Amino acid sequence: MQCFRALRFFSVWSQVPMGPADPILGVAAQFKADPSTTKVNLSIGAYRDNDGKPVVLDSVKRAEQIIKEKKLDNEYLPVEGLQSFIDASIKLGYGDAYYAQNGKSIAGCQVLSGTGAVRLGFEFAKKFLPQGTKVYMPNPTWPNHHNIARMAGLEISEYRYFDPKTRGVDFSGLVEDLNKAQNGSVILFHACAHNPTGCDLTTAQWTQLLDLTKKKNFLPFFDMAYQGFTSGDVNKDAEAVRLFTAQGVPIVLGQSFAKNMGLYGQRTGCLSFVCANQQEKDKVVSQLKLLARPLWSSPPLHGARVADIILNTPELNQLWLQEVKMMANRIQLMRVSLANTLKSLGSPHDWSHISKQIGMFAFTGVGPEHVKELIAKYHIYLLSSGRISIAGLNEGNVKYVAEAFHDVTKNTKL
Amino acid sequence: MQKLQLLQNQFNPTSDDIFFHIVQAPPDPIFGIANAYKADTSNTKIDLGVGAYRTDEEKPYVFEIIKKLEREVVNDPTLNKEYLPIEGLADFNKGCQKLMFGQNSPLIASGQIVTAQCLGGTGALRVGFEFVKRHIPGDVYVSKPTWSNHNQVIERAGLNQFEYPYFDPKTKGFNCAGTIECLSQARMGSIVLLHVCAHNPTGVDPTEAEWLQIADVCKKRRLVPFFDCAYQGFASGCIEKDVFAVRKFAELGFQMIVAQSFSKNMGLYNERVGAVHIVTSNKDISARVLSNLKIVIRTICSNPPAIGARIAAKILTDEKNFNAWVEELKTVTGRIIKMRTLLKQELDNLKVPGNWDHITRQTGFFTFTGLTPEQCDLLTKQYHVYLLRSGRMSMAGITSKNVRYLAESIKAVVQKK
Numbered sequence: 001m002q003c004f005r006a007l008r009f010f011s012v013w014s015q016v017p018m019g020p021a022d023p024i025l026g027v028a029a030q031f032k033a034d035p036s037t038t039k040v041n042l043s044i045g046a047y048r049d050n051d052g053k054p055v056v057l058d059s060v061k062r063a064e065q066i067i068k069e070k071k072l073d074n075e076y077l078p079v080e081g082l083q084s085f086i087d088a089s090i091k092l093g094y095g096d097a098y099y100a101q102n103g104k105s106i107a108g109c110q111v112l113s114g115t116g117a118v119r120l121g122f123e124f125a126k127k128f129l130p131q132g133t134k135v136y137m138p139n140p141t142w143p144n145h146h147n148i149a150r151m152a153g154l155e156i157s158e159y160r161y162f163d164p165k166t167r168g169v170d171f172s173g174l175v176e177d178l179n180k181a182q183n184g185s186v187i188l189f190h191a192c193a194h195n196p197t198g199c200d201l202t203t204a205q206w207t208q209l210l211d212l213t214k215k216k217n218f219l220p221f222f223d224m225a226y227q228g229f230t231s232g233d234v235n236k237d238a239e240a241v242r243l244f245t246a247q248g249v250p251i252v253l254g255q256s257f258a259k260n261m262g263l264y265g266q267r268t269g270c271l272s273f274v275c276a277n278q279q280e281k282d283k284v285v286s287q288l289k290l291l292a293r294p295l296w297s298s299p300p301l302h303g304a305r306v307a308d309i310i311l312n313t314p315e316l317n318q319l320w321l322q323e324v325k326m327m328a329n330r331i332q333l334m335r336v337s338l339a340n341t342l343k344s345l346g347s348p349h350d351w352s353h354i355s356k357q358i359g360m361f362a363f364t365g366v367g368p369e370h371v372k373e374l375i376a377k378y379h380i381y382l383l384s385s386g387r388i389s390i391a392g393l394n395e396g397n398v399k400y401v402a403e404a405f406h407d408v409t410k411n412t413k414l
Numbered sequence: 415m416q417k418l419q420l421l422q423n424q425f426n427p428t429s430d431d432i433f434f435h436i437v438q439a440p441p442d443p444i445f446g447i448a449n450a451y452k453a454d455t456s457n458t459k460i461d462l463g464v465g466a467y468r469t470d471e472e473k474p475y476v477f478e479i480i481k482k483l484e485r486e487v488v489n490d491p492t493l494n495k496e497y498l499p500i501e502g503l504a505d506f507n508k509g510c511q512k513l514m515f516g517q518n519s520p521l522i523a524s525g526q527i528v529t530a531q532c533l534g535g536t537g538a539l540r541v542g543f544e545f546v547k548r549h550i551p552g553d554v555y556v557s558k559p560t561w562s563n564h565n566q567v568i569e570r571a572g573l574n575q576f577e578y579p580y581f582d583p584k585t586k587g588f589n590c591a592g593t594i595e596c597l598s599q600a601r602m603g604s605i606v607l608l609h610v611c612a613h614n615p616t617g618v619d620p621t622e623a624e625w626l627q628i629a630d631v632c633k634k635r636r637l638v639p640f641f642d643c644a645y646q647g648f649a650s651g652c653i654e655k656d657v658f659a660v661r662k663f664a665e666l667g668f669q670m671i672v673a674q675s676f677s678k679n680m681g682l683y684n685e686r687v688g689a690v691h692i693v694t695s696n697k698d699i700s701a702r703v704l705s706n707l708k709i710v711i712r713t714i715c716s717n718p719p720a721i722g723a724r725i726a727a728k729i730l731t732d733e734k735n736f737n738a739w740v741e742e743l744k745t746v747t748g749r750i751i752k753m754r755t756l757l758k759q760e761l762d763n764l765k766v767p768g769n770w771d772h773i774t775r776q777t778g779f780f781t782f783t784g785l786t787p788e789q790c791d792l793l794t795k796q797y798h799v800y801l802l803r804s805g806r807m808s809m810a811g812i813t814s815k816n817v818r819y820l821a822e823s824i825k826a827v828v829q830k831k
Contacts, residue, residue, distance in 0.1 A: 012638055012669040013694050016549045019705035022712055025500060046496060054494040064488055073474040075466060076683045079445055112533070112715035119714055123570075128436055144712060151544075151713040184432075219432060250432060264497045265720035275433055286439035293442055294566040297536035300719035301684035 023143055023383060031381040039379035040397050042388040045195065045360045046264055047229075047327055050394045055327075057262050059320035063309040072305075077298040079289040081110020081270075085304040088311035089270035092234065093224060093255050095242050102245075105275045107284035109292060110299045113269040114225045115144060117254030120271050121221060122152035123291045125186055125252075135186040135221070136178065138162075140385065142195045145188060145223075157181065162197045167353035167365055169199045178212055186252075187218045192237040193226035193359020196387035200230070200358055206240045213249055220244055225256040230359045232328035234260075234321065250274040257307050259360065260324050266303025334393040335362065341402035349414045362388050365414045366405065378404040443562045443802065451800040459798035460820060462811040465614065465779045466683060467746060470813045475746065477681050479738045483728045487721060498717045500708040502531020502689070506723040509730025510674055510689040514643065514657055515664055525697030528704045530690050530711060531718045534683075535644045535675030536563060538690040542640060542671045543571035544710045545692070545703075546605055550638065553604040555597060557581070559782075559804060561614045564607060564642070578606075581616045586772040586784060590624045594631050602636045610672075611656040612645035612778020615806035619649065619777060625659045629666055639663055644675040649777040651747040653740060669693050676726050678779065679743060685722025750779065753812040760821035767828055781807045789827045797823035 021029075027043040049055050080086070086108040091099040094106065111117045125133065135154045137145055138161035149156045159181070160173030178187065189209075194200055201209070213220055222241050228234040235242075244251050250273070257268040271288070275281040292298075310316045339355040354362050366374070366386040374380040380401060382388045393401060441449065447463035461468070469475050487493065501507065507529040511522050521527050532538035546552070554573050556564055557580030568575045579592035597606060608628070611619055620628065632639055641660050647653045654661075660672055669692075676687040692707065694700045711717070729735045758773045773781055785793070785805040793799040799820060801807045812820060 012550060013692070013699050013703055016699065016702045016706055018702045019709045021705070022500065022708065025712075029499075044497075054496050056495055060495070068485065068488060073476055074480070074681055074684050075474050076445075076464070076677075078449075079442060112719075115712075115716040116714070128433070144716065147709070148713045151710075258497075262495055265495050265717070267715055267717070267719045273433070280433055280436070283436045283438045284433055286441075287436055289442065290439040290566075291570075293445075293563060294536065294570045295540055295714060296533040296686060297563065298684065298686070300533070300686045300722065302721045303719070 027381050027383060030375070034379055034381075036379040038400065040381065040392060040401055042380060042382040042392040042401070045259065045389050045391070047259060047262060047360075047391045048394065050330065050396075052392070052394055052396065055262055057320065057323045059310050059316045059323055060262060060306055062316055062319070063306040063313075066309055067305055074301075077110070077301055079293050079298050080108075080285060081299045082301065082304040082308055084312065085308035086110055086270055088308055089255055090272050092311060093227065093238055093241060093253050093270075093272070094245060095235065095238065098242065098245055102274070104278045105281045106272050107275050107281040107288065108270055108272040109285065109288045110304055111269045111271045111292070112296060112299060113258050113267040114223065114254055114256030115148070116267065116299070117256065117269045117271040118145060118148045118223060119152065120288065120292060120295065121252050121254055122149055122154050124288060125219075125221075126152050126154050127291070128287070129186065129219070130184065133184060133186060134182060135188055136181055137188045138190065138194070140196055141188065141190070154186075157185075161194070162199060162363065164365070167199075167363065168356070169201060169205070171201070171205055175208065175212065178209070178216070178218075181216065181218070183216045185216075185218055186221050187213070188221050188223060189240065191222040191224035191227070191240050193230040193361070195225070195359070196361050196383070196385060197363040198357030198359050198361050199363070201240070203239065203243070206243050210244055210247060210249065213244070214247070219252065220249065221252040221254070223254045226259055226359050227255065228260045228321070228324035229328055232325035234324070245274060250276075257303065261307055261310065261320065263303045263306065266306070267300055268303030268307050331360065331390045334390050334398060337398045338393060338402055341399055342406055345402060345406045347406050347410060349409060360389055360391055362390055364388055364405070366409060370408045370412070373408045374404055377408075380404055447800050447802065454798055454800075456798040458819060460800065460811060460816050462799060462801040462807040462809075465678065465808050465810070467678060467681065467779075467810045468813070470749065470815075472811070472813055472816075475681060477739065477742050479729065479735060479742055480681055480725060483725045483735065486728065487724045493724070495720070498531070498720050498723070500711050500717050501529070501704065502718045503720065503723040503727055505731055506531055506727040507689060509727055511691065513646070513653070513730060514660060514672060514674055514691060516654075516661055519661075519664065521664055521693060525700050526694050528692040528694060528700045528707060530704070530707050531723050532673075532688045532690050532711075533686040533715065533718060534677050534688040535642065535673055536567065537686060537714075537718075538673035538675065538688045539564070539567045539642065540571065540714070541707065541710050542673055542690045542692075543568055543573060545707055546640070546671070547571045547573055548710070549706065550603065550605075552638070553601055554640075555600055555604055555606045555637075557607065557609065557613070559615055560607070560609075576600075580613070581618060581782065583784070586618070586782065587775070588618045588620050588624065590620065590627060594627055597628070597631045597637060598635060600635055600637060603638070604635070605638045605640050606632060607640045607642060608659065610641050610643035610646070610659050611649035612780070614644065614778070615780050615802065615804055616782040617776025617778050617780045618782070620659075622658060622662075625662060629663055629668070632668065633666075639668055639670040641670065641672040643672060645678060645778045646674070647679045647740075647743045648747050648750070648779060651744055651751070653743070664693060669695060676722070680726055680729065680739070682722045682726065685725070686719055687722035687726050750809050753809050753817065754781070756814065756817045757809075757812060757821060760818055761824065764821055764825050766821065766825040779808055779810050781809055783807050785824070785827070792827045792830065793823055797826065799823050
């Protein structure tokens, strides 16, 4: 057996370079390792209550009770997942009226949360759209959008989105870029609560984009990870999706229940395609299954069961809507609190964008150097892009955070 | 409203039906059969299609220990629903390493095993092959035959695949000489996909001596072993014995990949519980490998589902739970072995033409019966016995009540001219 020992010295993996740490989850890991008692985690997009604790919604707990009492088995889900969950998810996303009319021609598939929706959606696009079709993404976007598009073999282009001067949307730049895009391109839109900027489009702006979409035959891919979580109203948050579908524009919709149901680690999501009719929908579902089978065979059940029970039990659905509104309200409160506190500290900068932006994240405007100082001196963890997760703020730490931001920015430009 | 929509589609160039050209995909060879079985209204129907365990009452089975631990997990007030790390639950990963490589494997202590929690066996395979594609791209050799999803996973990962002649239809056993010959022609650095035990679909496993021959050719041709382990505990009934191949290859110094599934042996099918292991030569390389494994996982699911792994971790890290699980597994495996014996007896009693020794010789969930596709079609259409057209039968679907009818149906199709 001595001859085999030589195998250890020859490394099969010697060419493997160190891969870059994930920009978001890497910071969270840094935070975890920090022993400081005043540390604040403003990096990861997970909701925290006013005590800084993760929350398991009451509606979720009650749904889990119901599941426990049913004594169900653990058999494989079909490749496409739990059908009643898929139907309920589609209804939530597209609205009752549209669903009643067109539900039969919406192809849906349960997926591994928002990430899984984007991955499966992009793989489908790569396989079935004409070769060379590009996907246009807002600049900036969630970094994982780029990674997934690359893995799926899709060519990426960007459209201007965030204007660092106004700290709002550069809409004329956006329109200019999309006008120049190839006809038939896939356009990735954040349905609401744009990540990382928190800057959303107005109804008038969405209407303009709808016209552009029709003119250029774009395929809109809505990534909706914050329905309900944004304004507190699930219908308002899905406005863009419903605006497009009401006009008969075929869209792709990725839905995540990580944030709005607090089902983060259960990986619960839905991917859907608006098709021309039921026959086409059947074909699309069959092809989605063909792609899902070699990714994960079938999706995990638990989170989908919970979401299904919540969405389909009127009492629990009502409770959930209240809970998601409460989370959205607390976030809004913290935005205002941070912006006002900075103002009252006499900051030379205009921080109103923090209260104007919406959703989980704020693009504060601080740069990488500020971020380094915030981490090293104040143990406040945020991304080097200046993105903070508002959910990490609470009445206990918002003053500390405001003071820290004031301190590192008072003598600099923003 | 619909008519208007159709008109719009016809005349409005901006509503081009972008999905019009899409054709119906064929049903999955395995799940498709499960669907057909479900739709069948006959009261003599037998489901021998999908590899999911059934009790003697034809019911799915939830391990008692799993039920207990599931309650614990769901009721634990200290647990929340937060994201797991990209690579999954640390306790679970450690437990998987010990189960696969041995409690006291020196490779664990030396940090040479990189482990990430994955979405069942499929997830582990896909992550493993995506990693291969990015870092050690080479041809992949798969057994002929193999689990149908293997081919799809490898194809989606963008790798070329070739077959090695695994099953010998004449002996209905493992074609060792043919396999060795084929692999000795493989390009250096190719990857070989090996089933650790209870080969799917044939039920035929190499002997320990034959495994050493496979190790030898892998060493000579610098082939990278990629083990798929979905049935630890289901082959011999002994969890250590079943992973002999992985532990032997590890002992022999191989760097390799292992995909591990808990779908069957913990009955955690729908919670997608699995792990991928990559064995390296030292812990510095392990760190680099892990960082790249995380990049692959991030683009499929970001991080894995928590609940199944929490339940499995309670089994893998607690001696009492572990022993309870092993006992239940022995009972479950025992029933499958008993069904093999019963079926063979019935076939012998009925004097069904042919040699049916392989039914008791093969191990695990499946038997490669040797029935032709046409015979399988007839079995299904006329006798409502559902199996794969390859002749693969899931023995877990046989019960003391249906075994005679099954034997009679087999006799009927075998004797039909």
